[in-house]
Amino acid sequence: MYAAHAPETRPATRNAHNTGCSGCAHAATCQAGGYGEATLSGLRDIVERVGLLRDGEYLYRPRTPFRALYAVQSGMAKTVAVDSSGREQVLAFHLPGELFALDAICLGHHDNAVIALGRTQFCRFPFDRLRCLTTTQPDVQWHLMHTMSRQIHQQRLSGGDYPAEERMAAFLTNLSDRRTLLGLRTDHLPLPMSRADIGNHLRLATETVSRLLARFRDARLIRVERQGIEVLNGKGLREIGRHLLQA
Amino acid sequence: MYAAHAPETRPATRNAHNTGCSGCAHAATCQAGGYGEATLSGLRDIVERVGLLRDGEYLYRPRTPFRALYAVQSGMAKTVAVDSSGREQVLAFHLPGELFALDAICLGHHDNAVIALGRTQFCRFPFDRLRCLTTTQPDVQWHLMHTMSRQIHQQRLSGGDYPAEERMAAFLTNLSDRRTLLGLRTDHLPLPMSRADIGNHLRLATETVSRLLARFRDARLIRVERQGIEVLNGKGLREIGRHLLQA
DNA sequence: AAGAAGACTTGACGTTCATGAAGAAACCAA
DNA sequence: TTGGTTTCTTCATGAACGTCAAGTCTTCTT
Numbered sequence: 330m331y332a333a334h335a336p337e338t339r340p341a342t343r344n345a346h347n348t349g350c351s352g353c354a355h356a357a358t359c360q361a362g363g364y365g366e367a368t369l370s371g372l373r374d375i376v377e378r379v380g381l382l383r384d385g386e387y388l389y390r391p392r393t394p395f396r397a398l399y400a401v402q403s404g405m406a407k408t409v410a411v412d413s414s415g416r417e418q419v420l421a422f423h424l425p426g427e428l429f430a431l432d433a434i435c436l437g438h439h440d441n442a443v444i445a446l447g448r449t450q451f452c453r454f455p456f457d458r459l460r461c462l463t464t465t466q467p468d469v470q471w472h473l474m475h476t477m478s479r480q481i482h483q484q485r486l487s488g489g490d491y492p493a494e495e496r497m498a499a500f501l502t503n504l505s506d507r508r509t510l511l512g513l514r515t516d517h518l519p520l521p522m523s524r525a526d527i528g529n530h531l532r533l534a535t536e537t538v539s540r541l542l543a544r545f546r547d548a549r550l551i552r553v554e555r556q557g558i559e560v561l562n563g564k565g566l567r568e569i570g571r572h573l574l575q576a
Numbered sequence: 577m578y579a580a581h582a583p584e585t586r587p588a589t590r591n592a593h594n595t596g597c598s599g600c601a602h603a604a605t606c607q608a609g610g611y612g613e614a615t616l617s618g619l620r621d622i623v624e625r626v627g628l629l630r631d632g633e634y635l636y637r638p639r640t641p642f643r644a645l646y647a648v649q650s651g652m653a654k655t656v657a658v659d660s661s662g663r664e665q666v667l668a669f670h671l672p673g674e675l676f677a678l679d680a681i682c683l684g685h686h687d688n689a690v691i692a693l694g695r696t697q698f699c700r701f702p703f704d705r706l707r708c709l710t711t712t713q714p715d716v717q718w719h720l721m722h723t724m725s726r727q728i729h730q731q732r733l734s735g736g737d738y739p740a741e742e743r744m745a746a747f748l749t750n751l752s753d754r755r756t757l758l759g760l761r762t763d764h765l766p767l768p769m770s771r772a773d774i775g776n777h778l779r780l781a782t783e784t785v786s787r788l789l790a791r792f793r794d795a796r797l798i799r800v801e802r803q804g805i806e807v808l809n810g811k812g813l814r815e816i817g818r819h820l821l822q823a
Numbered sequence: 824a825a826g827a828a829g830a831c832t833t834g835a836c837g838t839t840c841a842t843g844a845a846g847a848a849a850c851c852a853a
Numbered sequence: 854t855t856g857g858t859t860t861c862t863t864c865a866t867g868a869a870c871g872t873c874a875a876g877t878c879t880t881c882t883t
Contacts, residue, residue: 370883398838408734412819420732431734434725458717467711477724484731485657485667485679490779513620525833532737533869555831555879572659741838771861781841786862802849802861 348374353402353452358511359426360450360476361400370375371466374442378402382445384521390442395433397455401425404449405521407530410441419530422446422522424507428476447521486573496531499539499570501551505563519557586721597623599647600699605672605758607723608699618713621706625643625649629692631768637689644702648672652698652768652779657688666777668691669769685697693714694725694768731821734777743778744788746817748798752810 349507350356350373361372365572382388391411396533400424405429407430420441424428433439434456459531463470486499528538542558545551548568552559560566567574598604598621608619611732626646629635637644638658646668655667655676667688670676678685681703682795710717728772752762767774789805792798797813807813814821 346606378603413822414819417821418732420738431725432729435722435729436725440729451748463717464714470717474721474724475682477721477728478678478683480728481724481731482679482682482687484728484735486666488664488731488779489659490776515591529737532735536832536872537870540870543832555697572610572661572663572830575660782860783862783864784840784844787840788863 331516334572335567348523355402355426355511359400359452361398361426361454365458369429371462371469375454375458375462376485377455379453380450382449383452384445384447386444386445388445388451389430389495391440393435393439395430395456396437397429397453398430398459399454400428400452402452405446405519406449406451407446407522407526408441408443416436419522419526422504422526422530424511425505425513426511427507431477431480446526453457453516472523491573493533493545494541496533497568498537498566498568499573500527500531501558501560501569502563502567503572505560505566508576510534512549517557517559517561521556588671589693591671592735602649602673602758606647608645608673608675608701611790618709618716619701622701622709624700624702626698626700629696629698631692631694633692635685635690635692635698636677638684638687640686642677642703644700645677645706645721646690646701647675647699649697649699650747652693652766653690653696653698654693654769654773655690664776666769666773669751669773669777670760671751672760673758674754678724693773694766699821713808732734736820738820740778740784740787741791742815742817743780744785745792746820747774748807749810749814749817752807752813762807762810764804764806768803 338455345568350359352521353359361376378395388406394562403425405425406423406429408423410418410420412418419573421429423443429443430439432441459469463473467542484525486503490501504518508515523535524538525535527533531538533541542551542553545566546553548565550560552561591640597606600606608623617697624644626635629651635653650672652672653670653676655670656667657667659665663748666678670690674688677686680690706716706720710720733750738746748765751765755762755765773784774780775782780783780788789798793800794815795812797807797809799808
């Protein structure tokens, strides 16, 4: 990426010592909080903010000890695994409020990297404090389980054997739906990741990503920009990807 | 499948009222129990046995309410999702002791089916009782989180873009490794599912599954039987699939 | 501002794996 | 057993998508 895109959410609290969620634009819908004030109030006390990372900077790397769960606070990020032959695999893209690093719990360390896409801020939930919280607050425990269940459920979508066009349409529609949940605009989808990242994530060559976007453009479904797309016909996109979207 | 394969684990407790784990061949390594007696003792009190299902019979179907988590007790099972166009997708195969239905927690109902492969028995953990248990026994809660984390971690393997041969070899090696954890023999892998099931799971045509098994046979890596394979050169298999196996 | 480097797009070609067809083997029912 | 059904295997063909290559545009550097 070349330049950070303009921030579309209001910046985090200026005061570095105020680590609560009151200043967060996503507090209402944050998955890390979710389900109302009661749960959020517990998490709010332990959350820390991780400074402003710029495009390409690492939040954590493989083989670092697992100390905390994270969520994006503003911006966007990707999780990348590297296999034994050095090939990278983009496992997921993270939007504001979406919790990640849940896969590291069972290992005790991270075995993949999280990298900022454009200027990005994160929320950090120290795991030892989180464990204390769950023993005293059943709703936090319940919510965490809920979140993990959702990730297990969601991941299954990306395994299927569907044509490139359907995977691409489903990917864009999924992004749009997740933004709806967060109260962000869906007529314009920022895509701060490279075409190579998208292709890697969808098991497609970079060139195929380009060709598919061009095809959608020619079909008047989207307008293609360098760092995003404008959605002209969301229903049409959803229709193409319908087989992958929910049951 | 044509006939149930001979049971390779000793049968469950004859006494239907004895729903504990003392009679279970997998109690020591059961993922549902795992981590020693303390955890297991809590689960042992709430577990129920679900009768002997025969090949092709359903444990649950899509759109049924979520009431319990399950594990295979003996035999094998598959989880199958059906998309909006009726196409099936084999999401996972389950070995004895492996917990599933974790994806239904967030929905409140099952959105996929679990089907017995050969004669299979299941353990059932009623979820309301499990929730009680987790509030009082932190180790049960911890273990459940651990298990969910592992599933999130494992699923990521199946998403990658690797050649058919590597996916096949990794699949067989993974099965073998899971059997090792359970203390089952690994020189012979029962495959009670159809070639179509394997292919579906690995995003391969049935014919490709056959061709790959034939190729492995010709390379003296395995001996192919109708309902399983004999592993002649496990290291060789692992070498072919190494890119997909762990980081 | 000029040049360089990197990201994206587009086209031509090739490889992998799916598809279609047909035969072989295993299982089931009488 | 025998016939019928299903699963598995093997071969021939083809399509989807990857790879290679060239060219354009953007952004970064000096």
